[in-house]
Amino acid sequence: MQFTLQAKSPFNLVTVTNSHGWVQLAPFSLHEDGVGFDYVMALDDGKVIEMSVTAVPDGAHITTPTELNTAAQAELKAKTAWILGTEQDFTEFYAAAAQEPKLAHVQAKTQGRLLRSATVFEDIVKTILTTNTTWTGTIRMTDGLVQAYGQPLPDDPARFAFPTPERLAKADMDVLQGTVKLGYRAPYVLELAQRVASGELDVEGWKTAPSAISGQAVIPTAELRKQLLALKGVGPYAAAHLLIFLGHYDAIPVDSWALKLVSTEWYDGQPVSKKDVEAAFEKWGQWQALAYWFWDWQYLQNN
DNA sequence: GGTAGACCTGGACGC
DNA sequence: GCGTCCAGGTCTACC
Numbered sequence: 249m250q251f252t253l254q255a256k257s258p259f260n261l262v263t264v265t266n267s268h269g270w271v272q273l274a275p276f277s278l279h280e281d282g283v284g285f286d287y288v289m290a291l292d293d294g295k296v297i298e299m300s301v302t303a304v305p306d307g308a309h310i311t312t313p314t315e316l317n318t319a320a321q322a323e324l325k326a327k328t329a330w331i332l333g334t335e336q337d338f339t340e341f342y343a344a345a346a347q348e349p350k351l352a353h354v355q356a357k358t359q360g361r362l363l364r365s366a367t368v369f370e371d372i373v374k375t376i377l378t379t380n381t382t383w384t385g386t387i388r389m390t391d392g393l394v395q396a397y398g399q400p401l402p403d404d405p406a407r408f409a410f411p412t413p414e415r416l417a418k419a420d421m422d423v424l425q426g427t428v429k430l431g432y433r434a435p436y437v438l439e440l441a442q443r444v445a446s447g448e449l450d451v452e453g454w455k456t457a458p459s460a461i462s463g464q465a466v467i468p469t470a471e472l473r474k475q476l477l478a479l480k481g482v483g484p485y486a487a488a489h490l491l492i493f494l495g496h497y498d499a500i501p502v503d504s505w506a507l508k509l510v511s512t513e514w515y516d517g518q519p520v521s522k523k524d525v526e527a528a529f530e531k532w533g534q535w536q537a538l539a540y541w542f543w544d545w546q547y548l549q550n551n
Numbered sequence: 552g553g554t555a556g557a558c559c560t561g562g563a564c565g566c
Numbered sequence: 567g568c569g570t571c572c573a574g575g576t577c578t579a580c581c
Contacts, residue, residue: 431559
């Protein structure tokens with residue numbers, strides 16, 4: 249099966265793929281040319297497929313060697329559109345950014361979209377695995393989780409889809425801590441999987457909200473943030489990070505990196521607080537997370 | 552609401 | 567090679 253997804257213009261697959269580090273995390277794998285990527289996906293009917301995503305003007309071309317029925321085809325198209333954010337519209341952000349020299353590049357570079365996983369569940373787990381560790385630690389933990397509990401690809405059993413909540417809900421705590429080495433995060437991930445698998449928690453409902461698809465927030469950010477913070481292992485940083493994925497850009501994920509960037513940009517390298525970071529981007533209102541993310545940082549130019 | 556200490560791992564560093 | 571220290575967010579207990 250193959251199909252082309254046309255995105256709301258402007259769109260550039262390279263920009264989305266390299267928008268942040270997600271493409272380095274299983275079950276993504278970056279193509280050698282650095283433009284497109286492969287992704288192993290578990291469909292609702294239990295089938296595990298691999299898809300290859302390549303660039304076309306203002307869109308992406310998707311191919312999978314697996315034959316799919318009508319329902320599976322629709323699911324694949326919807327999940328791919330979500331991963332790439334093809335329906336997102338950044339016209340207002342570009343208009344605001346054009347007035348700021350440090351953001352004047354965003355429209356020309358078609359920046360705004362961030363690569364997402366196929367499910368909100370997967371993005372929550374991965375975000376928890378970014379906390380209190382190094383990026384190499386995040387890659388290692390994600391790889392371990394996918395290999396230990398992911399469903400194998402029939403044509404290549406060495407590759408796996410990201411574990412479904414149902415599979416992860418049955419995980420052994422000793423394996424999560426000892427083999428996968430999630431450490432103290434293991435109970436957080438296990439509890440999340442069990443709550444989602446049992447139906448108690450509908451995190452995919454956050455994804456299908458019109459606001460998240462269009463990029464225009466309708467559910468108040470404060471309400472969604474409250475629900476995210478109620479998840480074990482999700483604190484202020486992780487909640488803000490996940491809000492971005494869900495189309496809410498009015499909160500900044502302040503981590504040690506953000507403190508370093510703002511310190512260099514406006515405080516001559518002196519220590520800054522979370523409030524300083526938030527104050528620096530407050531004027532960007534509903535776009536402040538994107539303004540922060542795509543800012544032309546002095547620190548990056550100097551290092 | 553704010554703060555301190557614990558959590559866990561890998562990497563850097565000194566010996 | 568070994569031991570120690572530190573960085574990285576969140577949780578819990580406490581004030």
